[in-house]
Amino acid sequence: MIPLVICDDSNMARKQLVRSLPEGWAVSITQATNGEEALTALRQGLGQVMLLDLTMPILDGYGTLAAIRNEGLAVKVIVVSGDVQDQAVARVRELGALDFLRKPADPAELTAVLERHGLYSPSPTALPEPVARPELEVSFRDAFREVVNVSMGRAGALLAKALDVFVQLPIPNVNILEVSELHMTLVDAQREDRLSAVCQGYIGEGIAGEALLIFHDSEFDDMAKLVRWREAGESGDIEMLLDLSSIIIGACLAGIAEQFDIRFSQGHPTILGHHASIDELIVVNKTRWKKTLAVELSYSLEGHNVHFDLLLLFTEDSVKRITRKIGYLMS
Amino acid sequence: MAAQIDINELHWLLDIVQNIDVGVVVLDLDYRIEVWNSFMENHSGRILSEVSQQSLFAVFAEIDEAWFRAKAESVVLLGTRAFSIWEQRPYLVHFKSYQPITGVEAFMYQNVTLLPLRDSTGAIAHICVVIYDVTDVAINKRQLELSNDKLQELSRTDRLTGLANRGYWEERLTEEFARHQRYGGRLALMMLDIDHFKRINDTYGHAVGDQAIKALAGVIKTHVRNADIAGRYGGEEFGVVLLDTAVEGARLLAERLREAVEAMRLDVLGTPIAFTISVGITDLSVPLGNHEQMIQQADKALYESKHNGRNRVTSFVHRLD
Numbered sequence: 001m002i003p004l005v006i007c008d009d010s011n012m013a014r015k016q017l018v019r020s021l022p023e024g025w026a027v028s029i030t031q032a033t034n035g036e037e038a039l040t041a042l043r044q045g046l047g048q049v050m051l052l053d054l055t056m057p058i059l060d061g062y063g064t065l066a067a068i069r070n071e072g073l074a075v076k077v078i079v080v081s082g083d084v085q086d087q088a089v090a091r092v093r094e095l096g097a098l099d100f101l102r103k104p105a106d107p108a109e110l111t112a113v114l115e116r117h118g119l120y121s122p123s124p125t126a127l128p129e130p131v132a133r134p135e136l137e138v139s140f141r142d143a144f145r146e147v148v149n150v151s152m153g154r155a156g157a158l159l160a161k162a163l164d165v166f167v168q169l170p171i172p173n174v175n176i177l178e179v180s181e182l183h184m185t186l187v188d189a190q191r192e193d194r195l196s197a198v199c200q201g202y203i204g205e206g207i208a209g210e211a212l213l214i215f216h217d218s219e220f221d222d223m224a225k226l227v228r229w230r231e232a233g234e235s236g237d238i239e240m241l242l243d244l245s246s247i248i249i250g251a252c253l254a255g256i257a258e259q260f261d262i263r264f265s266q267g268h269p270t271i272l273g274h275h276a277s278i279d280e281l282i283v284v285n286k287t288r289w290k291k292t293l294a295v296e297l298s299y300s301l302e303g304h305n306v307h308f309d310l311l312l313l314f315t316e317d318s319v320k321r322i323t324r325k326i327g328y329l330m331s
Numbered sequence: 332m333a334a335q336i337d338i339n340e341l342h343w344l345l346d347i348v349q350n351i352d353v354g355v356v357v358l359d360l361d362y363r364i365e366v367w368n369s370f371m372e373n374h375s376g377r378i379l380s381e382v383s384q385q386s387l388f389a390v391f392a393e394i395d396e397a398w399f400r401a402k403a404e405s406v407v408l409l410g411t412r413a414f415s416i417w418e419q420r421p422y423l424v425h426f427k428s429y430q431p432i433t434g435v436e437a438f439m440y441q442n443v444t445l446l447p448l449r450d451s452t453g454a455i456a457h458i459c460v461v462i463y464d465v466t467d468v469a470i471n472k473r474q475l476e477l478s479n480d481k482l483q484e485l486s487r488t489d490r491l492t493g494l495a496n497r498g499y500w501e502e503r504l505t506e507e508f509a510r511h512q513r514y515g516g517r518l519a520l521m522m523l524d525i526d527h528f529k530r531i532n533d534t535y536g537h538a539v540g541d542q543a544i545k546a547l548a549g550v551i552k553t554h555v556r557n558a559d560i561a562g563r564y565g566g567e568e569f570g571v572v573l574l575d576t577a578v579e580g581a582r583l584l585a586e587r588l589r590e591a592v593e594a595m596r597l598d599v600l601g602t603p604i605a606f607t608i609s610v611g612i613t614d615l616s617v618p619l620g621n622h623e624q625m626i627q628q629a630d631k632a633l634y635e636s637k638h639n640g641r642n643r644v645t646s647f648v649h650r651l652d
Contacts (some may be wrong), residue, residue, distance in 0.1 A: 158411065161408070162405060162408070235419065239398075242414060242416070242419065243402070243405065243413065246411060246414050247405065247409060250411035254411070266412065268416050268442045268444070268463075271416075271419075
């Protein structure tokens with residue numbers, strides 16, 4: 001039995017990976033939910049091979065790779081990540097990872113990669129003996145967070161390409177919020193800063209919501225240095241927001257749509273109060289919706305003082321449909 | 332799916348695209364027009380065969396080429412949609428509105444979407460431009476904004492004098508005070524009122540009282556700078572917030588105001604009537620906790636002016652106790 005560590009903060013992602021392993025591959029699996037846990041397992045000799053995620057709390061994939069190198073731990077690492085920026089791939093290879101797979105990992109691809117590095121070879125004679133695998137409970141929140149994680153990785157990669165930067169990807173926050181709580185979250189996000197936001201509605205197969213991309217006005221000048229073409233003045237600012245939002249929102253939605261096998265129609269974006277306070281920015285429709293499924297993402301650009309907050313808000317009645325879609329994904 | 336569409340279906344699908352009340356233009360990657368629909372033909376007055384293979388920018392000189400190219404390039408590079416909205420750019424191409432005779436606007440407001448079109452190999456070889464007529468929405472929103480602006484203006488203005496009313500004036504003072512707390516700088520406040528106003532009212536009637544208030548407001552308006560904030564604080568009392576000014580500067584202005592009012596005569600049915608003002612000033616050279624304390628200090632100085640015989644300017648003095 002080969003000792004294998006699967007390290008990912010998402011139950012859903014670990015479950016997908018376990019199910020993508022070659023059927024007859026005799027491994028003893030240790031699961032880790034962050035880099036620290038993975039390192040502990042490796043130090044105990046529980047990992048000869050490791051499948052490693054990048055975006056994780058406590059210690060992320062980059063930090064884990066660096067620690068492995070520093071401590072001289074003998075483990076063959078294959079990174080499986082939603083962060084598909086060219087630079088992310090280059091960085092993990094530099095840190096010693098053998099290979100890189102984009103999420104959600106495709107079983108055939110995973111098998112091919114394992115074979116390529118001599119970690120697995122199919123038995124030439126008999127059909128593979130099925131090996132017992134651990135079963136994992138996956139909650140709705142966990143599963144949906146993983147879907148979002150993959151989508152925002154795609155958006156990050158496009159943004160990186162468009163602006164020629166490295167995008168630091170966050171761990172998405174998925175919550176079912178009362179509408180009043182949503183308002184509090186937003187106010188909290190603001191603190192003292194003035195904000196501008198772009199809002200865009202979307203709907204596909206009855207899954208509906210609004211994407212809200214929030215910019216900090218104090219960072220406009222830093223942002224402006226990154227975009228290729230920009231008119232001076234306020235009008236140029238708005239244009240810049242529109243262009244950035246169509247990349248980020250468009251790519252995020254496309255990622256979700258692809259995983260759910262649907263297509264989103266998108267409304268035209270609206271600018272919500274330029275240079276406004278959050279109260280003026282958002283008039284939440286309190287009477288129509290009591291609850292909303294909210295996804296919060298904060299992108300930062302490495303080496304630049306630029307952050308965007310992306311909120312994807314789904315209507316209450318979308319949750320049932322999303323649950324069904326996630327069911328298909330896992331079966 | 333394409334293979335399953337029979338020729339009849341294709342025919343009416345084309346018919347729909349042709350007749351839908353939305354502009355559809357397909358461009359190649361050199362911005363040459365490949366196809367457009369009836370909406371485009373009808374509004375531009377040019378049929379497809381005339382413009383086919385011509386550059387979009389040659390056909391529509393009003394399109395800002397650098398801007399459009401930047402948008403379209405990101406569509407091709409990233410494979411995402413791009414949008415243009417009427418609030419930002421009223422239109423992409425200059426078309427007449429659907430109410431050319433009775434409508435408010437002569438041209439069509441447009442929202443525009445740029446879509447990447449993939450060929451059978453998955454490569455993006457064309458861009459589809461979809462143009463929506465949003466003239467009705469734009470007109471409604473514009474009018475709403477105009478009336479909101481008017482309402483806001485009304486809710487902030489004192490009707491008699493045209494200066495800021497007390498509520499708005501205090502709001503602005505609070506803002507300036509907060510700005511000073513954060514960024515420092517100089518800020519002065521002047522409170523003034525008409526001497527023996529009750530006597531003017533009792534002797535000549537309220538109409539003349541109002542006339543005095545209006546005349547004083549006029550003097551204030553001509554003397555303060557545009558950025559300064561003058562408001563009617565109460566009956567015959569006024570406040571002026573002086574930005575980037577210390578007490579010495581405020582004093583100069585106050586003296587000028589006092590002299591101008593002293594020299595002025597109201598015309599009451601042919602009889603010239605004179606009146607004077609008393610002024611109190613303060614600034615933030617000694618820090619204060621809130622804007623109300625600033626008003627209290629200026630009021631205190633104003634009271635000193637009254638107490639010492641009126642028609643004079645007094646600066647608030649910080650006592651070292």
